[in-house]
Amino acid sequence: MIPSVARHLICPLHERLLRRPTFRFARQLEESQWYAPDELRAVQRDKLRDLLRHAGSNTSFYRRRFDQAGVNVDRLEPKEVLKRLPLLDKPTIRAAGEELLWRSAPGGLFPHNTGGSTGEPLVFYFGRRRQAFDQAARIRTHRWYGVDIGDRELYLWGSPIELGSGGRLKMARDALFNHRLLNAFDMSPDRMDAYIRTLHRFQPACLFGYPSSLALLAEHARARGRQLSTAGLRAVFVTGEVCHPHQRKTIASAFGVDVADGYGSREAGFIAHQCPQGNMHLTAENIFVEIIDGQGSVLPPGHTGEIVVTHLDAYAMPFIRYRTGDVGRLRPGRCSCGRGLPMMDVVQGRTTDFLYLPDGTVMHALSIIYPLREMTGIRQFRVTQNEDFSVLVDVVADNRIERLTREAVAQRVRPVLGGQVDLQVSLVDGISPSHSGKHRYVVSRVQRKTDRSPEEVGPGG
Ligand SMILES: [Zn+2]
Structure with missing residues (x-):
């Protein structure tokens, strides 16, 4: 597929059919990343207040939670409301069940399974608004590296949806969108040789995968004396696990391009992403991040603690003060790239063997x-x-x-x-x-x- 056809015709049509305002949100995010930090904080405050009002009015779980905490969403500053609410963890979500859901979410509810960082399975629900904002955030960070919608993307990835029974449909859609999938769960030497051939034939604009799998492929290519750098490749996007310095080095030198780290998870959303200056920027318009200590108190920027997120667009199943189990810190100051988006470091997250x-x-x-x-x-x-x-x-x-x-x-x-x-x-x-x-x-x-x-x-x- 010609990238411009995928970009201007296929992808917008797909989103319109699903009634997801992805492209409108992407245009908003493209603009707001350059807002001054104060303006971004104002955006967050307004969205947080809207979310709290919605959750209190439309879900029995949060109505009860606000009552028990004695907070009035209309009277208090939204950040103050948050501080007074208990944290949300997986056992609580599991016990709450349907009480967390907004049954009449426009466009319906979409179930997902996740293990998160702790090996405790969990079913949760997405709505269209959240899907569109997560997708828009992803589009924005790809553009930071000159990769646009419809450009060829090669995935070294594994997911039950992509590899399971719906696989054929997904493959047809991938072809239209210029995506191609290599199975990260099958990394035998023969398969990896085939992956290298696919890489050179497909000539992607970017690669996307787990740092561990991409580093493994890079090591394999080096042992075989095979080149991985290809013309037209602009970046390697890694996510799903912590990217260790040795992995970054291996991947960057093998592919000859920047390695950009994305932090997030299915349930928590698209939390932060590295810019070409190497700093991790929060998706501040969609996600509100708090760092807490062992007692649950909020820590100021610069201090390390557990990462707790509130997804500002998760209306179908509000995630308010969700404990990620990951460890990080907010960073004071501004990035030299000029974006007003705050910065953070992820110190410890999922490590897979x-x-x-x-x-x-x-x-x-x-x-x-x-x-x-x-x-x-x-x-x-x-x-x-x-x-x-x-x-x-x-x-x-x-x-x-x-x-x-x-x-x-x-x-x-x-x-x-x-x-x-x-x-x-x-x-x-x-x-x-x-x-x-x-x-x-x-x-x-x-x-x-x-x-x-x-x-x-x-x-x-
Ligand atoms: Zn930056």
Whole structure:
């Protein structure tokens, strides 16, 4: 597809059919990024007030929450209202169920599964407004690197939607939009050779993927003596996990372009993205970020704590003071790129391990996480691979819904692993966090032949 046709015809038509105002929002965001910090704070304040009013009027969960906290949304400054509200975490969302939903959201509600950063599966709902704003935010950051709507994008990615039963439809749509998908869950040496050939044939304007998978592909190409740089490539966008310095270096030198880090998640939204100056800018028009300490108090800029987000456009299922489990800080000052968007650092977020098969296949952790988190009856899980390649899955059952059996879990996981490794499933009462204080829900103890030297391994790597 010619990029300009995709840009001016196919993509706008698609969004109009879905009745999503993505392009109008993208034009707004294009303009507001240059507002002065004061003006952006005013935008946030107005949107926050609107959201709080909406949540209090249209969801029973927040009506009760505001009552219990004794806040009057019309009388208090919106930021003050937030400070007085309790935080929202996954168990609370799960317990609240439908009380969190705005049933009459225009265009309907769209369910999603997520594991977030903690290995606790969760179902939540999107509305059209939120989808459009998240998409518009993404368009804006791509333009920072000269990548526009309709340009060729190559994804090294894995998702149950893209790779599952709806795959054929998705592939047809991808072709129209100039997107192409490589399966990040299948990184055997042969597949990676094929990926390199696709890269050179497709000539994308940008690459998009998990830093771990892109770094793996880069290492593989180097070992094979193959080039990854191609004419027309403008940037590599990484997201989904923390991008460690050694990964950034490997990816940037292999592809010969800037590596731009995006921070966000399915449930929390498109929170922040790096600009070409290397600073992480908040999507301030869509997301309000608070940094909190261990007692739940809000910390000033410069101080490190847990990242808590309020999605200003999540009307169908309001996320107000949602705990991400990630650690970061807001940064005072302004970026030399001239944008008024505030800056932040993400200090610690999701770190994923690979799983290894005896034949040399390397699998992204998400390939085993997705089938587990889509199973009903699982509250929490952890996957451990031992040095002899055998895999242990610990599962905490949520038996309120249906009785979970070890056999059922094994049946889900076995097709992912194939027949080469031993698999054991245990039903346990609880899973304690690792010593880093954060759940690493896939851990592999298999020694890779090409392990990095210790000085190359970044923090938390
Ligand atoms: Zn900047």
